[in-house]
Amino acid sequence: QKEVEQDPGPLSVPEGAIVSLNCTYSNSAFQYFMWYRQYSRKGPELLMYTYSSGNKEDGRFTAQVDKSSKYISLFIRDSQPSDSATYLCAMSENAGGTSYGKLTFGQGTILTVHP
Amino acid sequence: GAVVSQHPSWVICKSGTSVKIECRSLDFQATTMFWYRQFPKQSLMLMATSNEGSKATYEQGVEKDKFLINHASLTLSTLTVTSAHPEDSSFYICSEKSALSGTDTQYFGPGTRLTVL
Numbered sequence: 001q002k003e004v005e006q007d008p009g010p011l012s013v014p015e016g017a018i019v020s021l022n023c024t025y026s027n028s029a030f031q032y033f034m035w036y037r038q039y040s041r042k043g044p045e046l047l048m049y050t051y052s053s054g055n056k057e058d059g060r061f062t063a064q065v066d067k068s069s070k071y072i073s074l075f076i077r078d079s080q081p082s083d084s085a086t087y088l089c090a091m092s093e094n095a096g097g098t099s100y101g102k103l104t105f106g107q108g109t110i111l112t113v114h115p
Numbered sequence: 116g117a118v119v120s121q122h123p124s125w126v127i128c129k130s131g132t133s134v135k136i137e138c139r140s141l142d143f144q145a146t147t148m149f150w151y152r153q154f155p156k157q158s159l160m161l162m163a164t165s166n167e168g169s170k171a172t173y174e175q176g177v178e179k180d181k182f183l184i185n186h187a188s189l190t191l192s193t194l195t196v197t198s199a200h201p202e203d204s205s206f207y208i209c210s211e212k213s214a215l216s217g218t219d220t221q222y223f224g225p226g227t228r229l230t231v232l
Contacts, residue, residue, distance in 0.1 A: 006158075008156075032220070034220060036223075041206070041226070041228065042225055042226060043119075043121075043208050043210075043223035043224050043225045043226045044159070044208070044223045045223070046220060046221075046222060046223075049220050088158060088159070090221075102149075102161060102164070103149075103161070103221055105158045105159045106158060107157070108157075108158050110156075
């Protein structure tokens with residue numbers, strides 16, 4: 001079993017739709033949760049960062065973390081064609097531990113928003 | 116935010132040659148940088164953690180003699196793929212750990228596409 005599971009998709013939605021992306025994980029030591037967006041042949045770009053459980057909103061993006069269920073989500077409202085990319089969830093344990101700074105990534109979900 | 120650059124962005128080399136990839140931190144002073152490899156339509160796989168002034172820490176299964184990492188300054192880490200073979204063709208991405216205290220956020224470079232003929 002992988003530490004982080006993410007449905008690779010692909011996911012295709014019409015412009016303006018609400019997109020829901022999810023990851024589950026098995027390591028209860030994960031404390032930091034991130035979502036990255038990666039365009040083709042580019043490095044990942046940090047979208048959202050969340051510490052522990054809770055919600056965080058930034059513009060059209062909302063990140064949710066439910067540590068009790070080991071489940072994280074990213075919602076994109078009013079999706080745009082420019083949102084078409086691969087979305088990667090990533091998580092890590094407490095800073096300062098033996099895995100200091102090490103990120104564990106999900107497989108990535110390919111999203112296409114069509115006009 | 117942090118800016119990480121990589122050079123070159125794309126390199127083609129012959130089998131058996133060595134290739135050096137540079138990763139520069141333009142904003143933060145990166146004491147810790149990470150090297151990842153990404154195959155097409157797959158996620159990022161951590162290869163090694165690069166610490167300024169000390170030996171890199173390699174992930175299990177990554178040959179340290181094949182993937183040489185040097186992190187001699189706070190702004191530069193290099194990855195050298197020695198005696199490259201076609202199976203080493205991949206997208207190599209570096210990142211630096213955020214200098215913000217208490218976070219494990221990483222900022223990534225644009226990546227280097229290596230093609231070994």
